[in-house]
Amino acid sequence: MNGTPPSDSDSLSFPKIDTTVPHSARIYDYWLGGKDNYPADREMGEQIRAVLPSIVEMARDQRAFLARVVRYLAGEAGIRQFLDIGTGLPTADNTHQVAQQVAPESRIVYVDNDPLVLAHARALLTSSPEGTRSCGAPPRRWTLANPSRSCCWGSCTTSPIPTRRTRS
Numbered sequence: 598m599n600g601t602p603p604s605d606s607d608s609l610s611f612p613k614i615d616t617t618v619p620h621s622a623r624i625y626d627y628w629l630g631g632k633d634n635y636p637a638d639r640e641m642g643e644q645i646r647a648v649l650p651s652i653v654e655m656a657r658d659q660r661a662f663l664a665r666v667v668r669y670l671a672g673e674a675g676i677r678q679f680l681d682i683g684t685g686l687p688t689a690d691n692t693h694q695v696a697q698q699v700a701p702e703s704r705i706v707y708v709d710n711d712p713l714v715l716a717h718a719r720a721l722l723t724s725s726p727e728g729t730r731s732c733g734a735p736p737r738r739w740t741l742a743n744p745s746r747s748c749c750w751g752s753c754t755t756s757p758i759p760t761r762r763t764r765s
């Protein structure tokens with residue numbers, strides 16, 4: 598699973614990466630102190646921070662929440678398959694890292710509609726041999742180990758950030 602190349606169907610619907618238009622994944626990356634963001638993302642990030650000064654703290658708290666939830670699910674709840682919709686750019690404590698710390702056999706499918714996120718995910722989201730899989734949204738193809746077993750799917754913080762700028 599690891600490093601699986603994108604299938605044609607995965608890449609057919611991808612828009613080109615336009616770094617002049619702010620995108621939620623990259624704005625979020627900026628707030629988390631990442632380096633995968635561009636001037637348009639930073640400008641939008643600062644505009645949002647001007648009206649909501651606690652946004653950076655909220656983003657970091659949200660990442661911590663996500664990790665706690667995954668740790669609980671992989672631990673006490675015994676979940677071994679995860680569908681992470683709205684993956685975001687790789688940062689610390691990504692879903693597969695947390696789950697596989699608890700249970701290395703956990704399998705994770707990452708889904709995101711930002712082509713930059715997918716490019717990074719394919720390059721950086723390496724894991725245990727059981728693996729991760731990344732695909733575009735809407736997902737056209739995904740493979741979980743066992744469709745008859747429980748799968749936790751989550752969509753964390755996918756919509757609070759404006760992502761399109763109206764151009765005049």
Ligand SMILES: C[S@@+](CC[C@H](N)C(=O)[O-])C[C@H]1O[C@@H](n2cnc3c(N)ncnc32)[C@H](O)[C@@H]1O
Nearest residue numbers: 622625683684685709710711714734753754755
């Ligand atoms: C703020 S990031 C959240 C990252 C991570 N889930 C977290 O909670 O830390 C939001 C992500 O959701 C993705 N996203 C937004 N709308 C989506 C949709 N309709 N389908 C798939 N991904 C989406 C964005 O591209 C971005 O990467």
